Amino acid sequence: MDDSFKASRKLCEIIQPGVAAIFGPTSPISSNHVQSVSDTLHVPFMETRWDYDFKRADFSISLHPHPSVLGGAFADFVRQVGWKSLIILYQDEEGLVRLQELIRLPKTFSDVTVKHMQLTQNSEDYRPLLKEIKKSEETRIVLDCDFEKINTILYQANQLELLTDYHNYLITSIDLDKLNFEEYAHTVRSSSSSRHGDDS
DSSP: OHHHHHHHHHHHHHTTTOOOOOOOOOOHHHHHHHHHHHHHHTOOOOSOOOOOOOOOTTEEEEESSHHHHHHHHHHHHHHHHHHOOOEEEEEEHHHHHHHHHHHHHHHHHHTOEEEEEOTTOOOOOOOHHHHHHHHHHHOOOEEEOOOOHHHHHHHHHTTTTTTSSEEEEHHHHHHOOGSOOOOHHHHHHHHHHHOOOOHH
């Protein structure tokens, strides 16, 4: 993953006449070395990682939407649905770069308030941070983190009753369709039934 020498050596072992393209890796460190081999051999390099550069190498094809395009789509969504306030939960500085269009919204629209909070580092217990959000009574949350963390965060948010039908989440992962939301849908239906009464 983060060993460029091993990545280059492995690539040299498997590359042979007839290879049509190289896919991956997602690590920026290894990716740059694979890109060099790709350019030298004139073999297309298919990337699936987010990359902020607009200019691409001659033999590089990115399958990941550009961060500025995604950020613009998130900002358009927030304006379209009429969110006046929101909290951005982000994992690292890359998340802040990806979400620049959202963070800038208050500069263009004075009626929009955006706060951002960084997810706890070196721990998988996000409850203290989620409790702060609950205390703030903010119900609109943008979550930007590694795909592997999403389930844990939603599970803990559910424990703290932050997944009711009053809460709205915008999760920025483009792999979101791989998650099963059935257990959370049941929770939302249950909380809605207990508030409004359930005749069934």
